[in-house]
Amino acid sequence: MENRAEDVLDRDEPLDDDGGVARAVDPVVAFEIDAAPADPDDDWIAGLHGDGLVRDDAIRRLHELMIRASRYKLARMSEARRLGRARAEEIVQSSADEAVMAILRRLDSFEGRSRFTTWAYKFAILHTATAVRRELWTHAEVDLDAIPHLASPIGDPLAHAEGRALAQALRRGIDECLTPHQRRILLAIVVEGIPIDVVADRLSTTRNTVYKTLHDARKRLREQLQAQGFLPPAAAEEVNR
Known part of the structure; x- marks a missing residue:
């Protein structure tokens, strides 16, 4: 579950409408x-x-x-x-x-x-x-309004107590800090693994617009977790660089 929480905050996929030049070639x-x-x-x-x-x-x-x-x-x-x-x-x-x-x-x-x-x-x-x-x-059924919530943590309660607390705070942040549109985008891309360009196609918008929404959602979540003591101040400052 700790890995899933980190995915929600950290797994960015920058895309550029002019050919993705934001991503360096391997x-x-x-x-x-x-x-x-x-x-x-x-x-x-x-x-x-x-x-x-x-x-x-x-x-x-x-x-x-x-x-x-x-x-x-x-x-x-x-x-x-x-x-x-x-x-x-x-x-x-x-x-x-x-x-x-x-x-x-x-x-x-x-x-x-x-x-x-x-x-x-x-x-x-x-x-x-x-x-x-x-x-x-292309032919996959993608219902962006039916994306499930972030899954509950699984494992030994004692061994994963800290991870569970972070996951619970993250779920609260998703429910309380994000707009419905931000929540929809974040869960579709990070939890369901739907590619950004597919989400953009289904919403009739651009990849950059979807990525900006995803970035803003992650920023809000980081700020919320930092305020609650789950992340150090430096982690929140890193988002704004």
């Missing part, structure tokens, strides 16, 4: 995908900012890289095996397309803190992960 992924020789960053930027055939060629090469990154991500998602080969390839192609468009929109935000290809790969990786999650939840 260094191992970057190393393995980026192992082949790559063009200098200046060549990429110049080509994508260029005109005519020069730009067309740069976009073609970028799309090939996005397909490579998307297939890499797909191969490492165990749940993607349920998609079937044909649907998986459709997701690879569409994710690569979306990644290229997102990169072109945000090209001027590239600051050179990493290789251009490393920066670009994360767009394909996140678009692929999002597409897979959305596909697997």
Whole structure:
């Protein structure tokens, strides 16, 4: 139960409407995908900012890289095996397309803190992960108004007394400190494990809006638990950094 309480407060999943650039690409992924020789960053930027055939060629090469990154991500998602080969390839192609468009929109935000290809790969990786999650939840019954409450703790009463007290305070906080909308979002994502993008689709809103609601709900809960002595002041201050 202690782990569940920590999940409610700590398991963030930041997503960005322009391609998820808030999440850094796994260094191992970057190393393995980026192992082949790559063009200098200046060549990429110049080509994508260029005109005519020069730009067309740069976009073609970028799309090939996005397909490579998307297939890499797909191969490492165990749940993607349920998609079937044909649907998986459709997701690879569409994710690569979306990644290229997102990169072109945000090209001027590239600051050179990493290789251009490393920066670009994360767009394909996140678009692929999002597409897979959305596909697997497409036909699932998701009733956001019927999400169960946070489960009661299980185990030895003496061994888990402190955890039970925290869990009870957390449940009270969810009931008393959160708005109905915040409670609905937090329980759906953290307790039921429904992906943020699926919740956003069902509510006809954006992932960033859902994430902001989740962030605000966690902040309220942290402040409540800190006021009751379950968390040290530093834990609450960390939220506001």
